[in-house]
Amino acid sequence: MKVKICCRWQVFGLKCTERVCYNKFVCKNTRFVRLRTAAVLERDEIMYDAIIIGAGVIGCAVAQQLAKYSGKIAVIDRMEDVADGASKANSGIVHAGFDAHPGTEKARLNVKGSKMYGKLAKELGVPYGQPGALVLGFSEEDRPTIEKLLAQAVANDVEGCRIIERExxxxxxxxTNPEVVCALYAPTSGLVSPYEMTCALADSAAENGAEFILDNPVLEVKPTMDGNWLVITERDEYKTRAVVNCAGMGSGVIHNMISTRKVKMIARRGEYYLLDHMAEIPFTMTMFQCPTKMGKGVLVSPTTHGNTLLGPTADDIDNGYDVATTRKALDTVLEKVKLTWKNVNLRPVITTFSGIRAHEENGDFIIGEVEGAPAGAFEAVGVESPGLSAAPAIGQELGDQVAAFLKAELKTDWVKPTPVPKSFRNMTDEERQAAYEKDPEYGVLVCRCEQVTEAEIRAAIRRPVGARSIDAVKRRTRAGMGRCQGGFCSPRVLEILCEELGVSPLEITKCGGASKLLVGTLTQIAKEARPDEN
Amino acid sequence: MKTENMINVDILIVGAGPAGLAAAISAKENGIDNMIVLEREDNAGGILRQCIHNGFGLHRFKEELTGPEYAQRDIDKAKEMGIDVRTGVTVLNVTEDKVVTAISREWGLQVFKAKAVVLAMGCRERPRGALAIPGTRCAGIYSAGTAQKFVNLEGFMPGRKCVILGSGDIGLIMARRMTLQGAKVLACVELMPYSSGQNRNIVQCLQDYNIPLYLSHTVVDIQGKERVTGVTVAKVDENRKPIPGSEIQFDCDTLLLSVGLLPENELTIGAGVEMSNVTSGAIVDDCLQTSIPGIFACGNVLHVHDLVDHVSNESFKAGKAAADFVKGIVHTGREVPVKDGAGVRGCVPQTIKLEKGAEHAPVSVMFRSDRVYQNHFIVVKADGKAIFAQKKMICTPGEMADISLKAEALAACEDAAEIVVSIEAEKPAM
Structure with a gap:
């Protein structure tokens, strides 16, 4: 069997250490013949039972479920942290389930997943709430649509929905804009912090033995002669009995590598405004707009942390990883929001962002064993909205399916998730004092806007799937998510990362890869600029 | 919290930057001994610690000091006077009753009960997000003050080739600082048709280093996947909307933002103090007292200043007023509102207490103009009758204007319902 080794092996001979060989910049453009060596052979003998591709909310939910069974599993992702794709940039809504067409996987898994949320979020210690939602109709023409949504709610077994009138x-x-006519009221619509959810799922999986191999894009997935699978990444390759494709936007490419039945992914970008939680919350519920022939409308929703979210747009784009924001889309959000919230106030805007929805051409989730592929390949493809809502259900079903394929037994020593501790910001004075008495670093505030303490930042780095970058710390602690957007705290967070990881400040990144915060010491840069001076 | 551990103080000052220190010194000079200053950073001095350039103290000390030198004078003086300045202590909450909750590594949670509180928390920079600049959200985008901290306090360079958006003073200072340190500053881009920085900084920080200043321009796109690789700048029309076709592309690895400062008033709002929408600070009277008796505010938390000398000056007054409050010396005069008239934004104080004989005169009123005016008059009217007029060669939003109302002028408004400050082309009849 041919195994990919760095092409430069032959060029550099023994000088080429394994570390250099697997450096992605060296290996990226390799087109040379691959040789097998003893060193690689030895490592190759490691056989995984399952490899999950993608460390978003779906991949982590599958991993968390699969880690309840015996077996060696790993989660591989191209980014340096979990939740670093669609899972970090979405509306954070746990949809009640009235939106998906009855009979679809979307409808079934959405309703099933949303019913699992309350318990799961509590177990994981993740912010979750159920404020309810309204779908607003602004003319009598919208009423039939609202009625159709109600019928769908009934068909999908969504509890408590009813149509309410203007008053x-x-x-x-x-x-609400007083021109509103009627609305669908869905009391079971919920909110969750999607990235905190993903991080907590990952931690639970890791605590039960799942490996997380991050910052390592998967290049190729192929069946082996002996009925297993080979997952080739930029830095390494892994042999596994089962492979689970949860690669979000990349899931189509991986599906098409291994299946004879092709899928077509469409990258649909949504842009948002986020308002500070210091501002008065305009709406306590998630406010949807009735879909019309003019489009789906935008939402105004509180977040689990008391911010207000405006958006998203829906623009199909070519590059599925391009999360830039555009003036045009942001203006569209603003214009459409005015329908719901007439006197929209943008003064408390603290940031704008965009996320990509992995839309599959046929519009439904594709969940389960990969059709048209050899045995042992599983997938969750086309998981766009309501994917976050469905995640617990997808994780459970797909995890159990993979376990059944592996004939794996439930572990007797499975460790229950350790709930993420209550954040300092949400503690009472008594709780704060108690936390301080256990760990005096609760006495040091690093992020003043979100009131994040040094103890919490260190804990985020020490978690099973710990933070390695400024953004990773931010997602786990909220340091830098407030009004100053990290202006004050990022230098200190950087220092703490250095202390915890034992690296130089020049190594610390914003979000992995080449996103380094600092380019050099003062002396280095001054010398570069004036090489002839001492 | 456990009230038995509550510490009683006469005056509690939040923040040991130039404002907090000056307020403390002045309160001490006015006879207050039981006083504590709480500072969240590990060192006193506030933002001055990272402002290593000179130009501070020209008004107050009549000499040119660097930021740390200026701060050190107050730190030394406070120490000499025996003022209790505690660092590493973050105030979490201030109540209407002046109960202050703070936390620190040393004490844990500690509650204070103060007779008077002086709020001197300073301000923060407006981030990229607040402007909703489109583009990617990669590394290499810093507010100028954060970059300044990296360079001046940590010894690291945040970039090699940068564009600066906004011509606020920190941005201008950083243009020079980055250049001196070996980085290339390609441009300084300002949305408005005039700079919001001081003229001396435009000359000394941009012109002296041949850094172009693009007025009426803004950043319309930021490129780069992991680190900034470029920004697109475009000219804006009179409504500050980008003009298509006017785009200029800059290849750079860094974008520094100097797009405004915002008073940091979370504690003030939490205490229930009445706020001004114009200054984003508390509404105060001429003693710097807020709507809650015994809570005072001064320095950049009240309104963003240009010169630290003015911050100190204002804070001396606040410190004395807090001391008077503790000693029971209450100013009882009739409150007259000071309003922004034509061309004027953000008058501080917002009210003047008029007392018989106007003992506390002169009262200074500070504000900014809403645009650039040349050879205009600053006019103060009481119920429409001009009581003060002063000719100004130039009035620009980048430089805070300051007028002083003497006893005579104040006496003339004794029966007035309101005082209005405006900028006018003609000198009014007095």
Whole structure:
């Protein structure tokens, strides 16, 4: 069997250490013949039972479920942290389930998943709430659509939905545009912090033995002669009995590598505004707009942390990883939001962002064993909205399916998730004092906007799947998510990362890869600029 | 929290930057001994610690000092006077009753009960997000103050080739600092048709280093996947909207933002103090007292200043007023509102207490103009009758204007319902 080794092996001979060989910049453009060596052979003998590609909320939910069974599993992702794709940039809504067409996987898994959220979020210690939602109709023309949504809600077994009229809407949400006519009220619509959810799922999986191999893009997946699978990444390659494709935007490419039945992914970008939680919350519920022939509309929603989210747009783009924001889309958000919130106030805007939805051409989730591929390949493809809502259900079903294929037994020594501790910001004075008495670093505030302490930042780095970058710390602790957007705390977070990881400040990145924060010491840069001076 | 451990103080000052220190010194000079200053950073001195350039103290000390030198004078003086300055202590909450909760590594949670509180928390920089600049969200985008901290306090360079958006003073200072340190500053881009920085900084930080200043321009796109690789700048029309076709592309690895400072008033708002939408600071009277008796505010948390000398000056007044409050010396005069008239934004104080004989005169009123005016008059009117007029060669939003109302002028408003400050072309009849 041919095994890929760095092409430069022959060029550099023995000088080429394994570390250099697997450096992605060296290996990226390799087109040379691959040789097998003793060293690689030895490492190759490691056989995984399952490799999950993609460390988003779906991959981590599958890993968390699969880690309840015996077997050696790993999660591989191209980014340096979990939740670093669509899972970090979405509306954070746990949809009640009235939106998906009855009979689809989307509808079934959404409703099943959303019903699992309350318990799961509590177990994981993840912010979750169920404020409810309204779908607003602004003319009598919208009423049939609202009625159709209600019928779908009934068909999908969504509890408590009803149609309400203008007066009741304005009583519930006084900031609603008074031109509203009617609305679908869905009391079970929820909110979750999607990245905190993903991080907590990853931690639980890791605590039960799952490996997380990050910052390592998968290049190729192929069946082996002996009925297993080979996952080739930029730095390494892994042999496994089962492979689970949860690669979000990349899931189509991987599917098409291994299956004879092709899928077509469409990258649909959504852009958002985020408002500070110091500002008065305009709406306590998630406010959707009734879909019309003019489009799906945008939402205004509180987040689990009391911020307000405006958006998203829906623009199909060519590059599925391009999360830039554009003036045009941001203006669109603003214009559309005015329909719901007439006197929209942008003064408290603290950031804008965009996320990509992995839309599959046929519009439904593709979950389960990969059709048209050899045995042992599983997938969750086309998981766009309501993917976050469905994640617990997808994780459970797909995890159990893979375990059944592996004939794996439930572990007797499975460790229950350790709930993420309550954040300092949400503690009472008594709880703060108690936390301080256990760890005096609770007495040091690093992020003043979100009131994040040094103890919490160190804990985020020490978690099973710990933070390695400024953004990773931010997702786990909220340091840098406030009004100053890290202006004050990022230098200190950088220092703490250096202390914890034992690296130089020049190594610390914003979000992995080449996203280094600092380019050199003062002396280095001055010398570069004036090489002839001492 | 456990009230038995509550520490009683006469005056509690939040922040040991130039404002907090000056307030403390002045309160001490006015006879207050039981006083504590709480500072969240590990060192006193506030933002001055990282402002290693000179130009501080010209008004107050009549000499040119660097930021750390200026701060050190107050730190030394406070020490000499025996003022209790505690660092590494973050104030979490201030109540209307002046109960202050703080936390630190040393004490844990500690509650104070103060007779008077002086709020001197300073300000923070407006981030990229607040402007909603489109583009990617990669590394290499810093507020100028964060970059300044990396360079001046940590000894690291945040970039090699940069564009600066905004011509606020920190941005201008950083243009020079980055250049001196070997980085290339390609441009300084300002949305408005005039700079919001001081003229001397435009000359000394941009012109002296041949850094172009693009007025009426803004950044319309940021490129780069992991680190900034370029920014697109475009000219804006009179409504500050980018003009298509006017784009200029800069290849750079860093974008520094100097796009405004915002008073940091979380504690003030938490205490229930009445706030001004114009200054984003508390509404105060001429003693720097907020809407809650015994809570005072001074320095950049009240309104963003240009010169630290003015911050100190204002804070001396706040410190004395807090001391008077503790000693029971209450200013009882009738409150008259000071309003922004034509061309004027953000008058501080917002009210003047008029007392018989106007003992506390002169009262200084500070504000900014809403655009650049040349050879105009700053006019103060009481119920429409001009009581003060002063000719100004130039009035620009980048430089705070300061007028002083003497006893005579104040006496003339004794029965007035309101005082209005405006900028006018003609000298009014007095």
């Amino acid at each position: 009741e809407i304005l009583k519930m949400e006084p900031n």
